[in-house]
Amino acid sequence: MTAEQRRSAVTYGQESAAVSEHRACRWLGVHRAPVRYVATPRRDDGPLRERLQQLAGDHPRWGVPLLTWQLRREGWDDNHKRLERVYRNAGFAVRNRVRGGGGARVVPVCGLPGDRHQPKRLIAITETGDRHQPKYAPAAAARSVQG
Template sequence: MSERRACRLVGIHRASQRYASSPRLDDGELKRRIRELAFERRRFGYRRIYRLLRREGFEVNHKRVYRLYREAGLIVRKRRRRKSLFIEREPLVLPACANQTWSMDFVMDALSSGRRIKCLTIVDDYTKECLDIPVAMGMSGDEVIKALEAVAAFRGYPEAVRTDQGPEFTGKALDQWAYMHGVKLKLIQAGKPTQNAYIESFNGKFRDECLNEHWFRDLHHAREIISAWRLDYNENRPHSALGYLTPSEFAATFRTQGNEHNQADVTKDRLD
């Protein structure tokens, strides 16, 4: 009797009759390799690990990989998205005088060794002066306050400070500092850098003319170069928004005009 007729009489498929079992891969060996791949690539889920196993020649299906992956406790935890504060949109208005509004932001760069550095840029929105650029490997809210206090020691406190919703700016430290000194904190909406356009414009110049033009050997070297560039920006670089005066020249003109107005008011009061 032919195989075809025999299978039809018995009621089985010919492929089932011809099936030959293959030796099953040991779960212990497979689980060990899954754990090795999961620790090498910590953000890979079981689907990517399954693909890597298939590339290595493991004859295994995704359901078995998933079972062993779960048994080993290797499920990738989803990173919780940080909730941003609800901020009502506020139009960006040019301040009427110095120290009315400061803007702050972080700019990231790297040393020649590859280590990351953070630069905190602080700018007066009216005079366009760069008030300070502290540089560090990392910077907390307390260190942001130290930088602001150093500027306020010779310049006075601003009426308001505009920032994004970074953790260094939304923590208790900066909020308490602002409350103690009567400074209003203006937070921009999440993902809306154009609402802090003055500091974003400055950051573009800072990166193009300083960070991209120098190779920093270490943190001390980076601080020296950035400090020298900041002084040159304030004192020698003409600013188109200021009628091509430097920020220092514009600030000096503003102070002179302010003193003249004050003197005129005093004279008028005496005459009255």
């Protein structure tokens, strides 16, 4: 049974038996709060969405907190949760920066088997893969200093 059906059943019970809302709800086993609830119509999100789109285009690295701050400075009196909902439903998101991969790093390595006469050897380590699952490929580094 939907809330609207409950409201109409309570109203019918009140009118037919000439009893109070409290008693009609008690007879039907319905709480009074949903019967008394009056829904408020939602405001149009169009102007807010357009302004968010303009701000997101001007400042692509700004997230919801900075956009909320800017809109409040401009006179928008909307809840931060509403702004976040409109932002998310409009499909905006902060773009992640693509960071450059690091090339080869030269690392001194000690204690490898057969290093009795050469205590330190240079090995170049090349990073591949993404930043969450890096893969390392060791390669022998060429020494530039001749001795």
